[in-house]
Amino acid sequence: MADGSESGSDEGWSSLFVQQRGEGLPLLMLNGLGAHHRMWSPFVDDLRGPSVVFDWPGMGRSPARARPRSMGAFVDIAAAVARRLGHDRIDVLGYSFGGAVAVHLAAARPDLVRRVVLVAPTLGWGAVVGGPMALASLATPLRYYSRTYLNFTSVFTSAGRSEHDPEFLERSAAVRRLYRPDIGAYFGQVLALNTSSVVPHLPQVQQPTLIVHGTGDPVVPAANGYLLAHQIPTARLLPVADAGHLLLQYRTSGLAVEVGGFLSADDHAQSRAWQKATTVSAHQMRAAVARGDLFAAQPMGMLNALARCAAS
Helix, strand or coil: CCCCEECCCCCCCCEEEEEEECCCCCCCEEHHHHHHHHHHHHHHHHHCECCCCCCCCCCCCCCCCCCCHHHHHHHHHHHHHHHCCCCCCEEEECCCHHCCCCCHHHHHCCEEEEEEEEEECCCCCCCCCCCHHHHCCCCCCCCCCCCHHHHHHHHCCCCCCHHHHHHHHHHHHHHHHCCCCCHHHHHHHHHHHHHEHHHHHHHHHHEEEEEEEEEECCCCCCHHHHHHHHHHCEEEEEEECCCCCCHHCCCCCHHHHHHHHHHHHHHHCCHHHHHHHHHCCHHHHHHHHHHHHCCCCHHHHHHHHHHHHHHH
């Protein structure tokens, strides 16, 4: 990857750490809760085509001079990164927390966003929530500071053979320790997610949207992928069997090839990923959400179900 250059927005994000690789219409990559740019590997190393990665304020190499606490602020940051790099048209990949930002950005800025990839995306209010222990594990940034805490909570947050492999666990722990998130900035992301919802905005996303979701994800259950794929008019779902929330970090996932093909194809509908992915019917969505809500039969799950009904 090319050397990092610092960039940001006119609204106080001028110190953000940004890395741009290649020329042409880039893929702007929006990272997850507390994550930094090095955590895109190995996915970004295998990705063909131009890309832009950056660290949210207080994450990685971006200082916490300001700590955004609303979803609108994070959307503004993403748009500002594209603007300061001189791009008036981009593709967007949103992972986990970044997936919620990507939906809001695509809905608000159809002039800017051409195609969308959502990987294990969070939804905010109205989501099918994960297991209570998985959510509690992510409620603080302690997994970036303590290997003991990471090992203990991985029982609740991991799924599939890859995420339980000792080599994977060691590599994941090592890369997390490279940059520990600012605590205030971390809770700013948590606050932004828990005071917003993508659900009312889904019909406004008109861009071709590929949703990639691990079928065993305990943090953001796969039912959310079904919900998004049905309610975004031009979306398809690509389930990944035996995969959890960290599927982009698998060395052998092959997702970089699939995503790269979807983005580089002149006609996205002719890409292999799009043809492998499926449309989701109302019946399939309702069945998946019902199973997910049954699993999440807890106060937070029930509140989110009510929020989803109110928004629909």
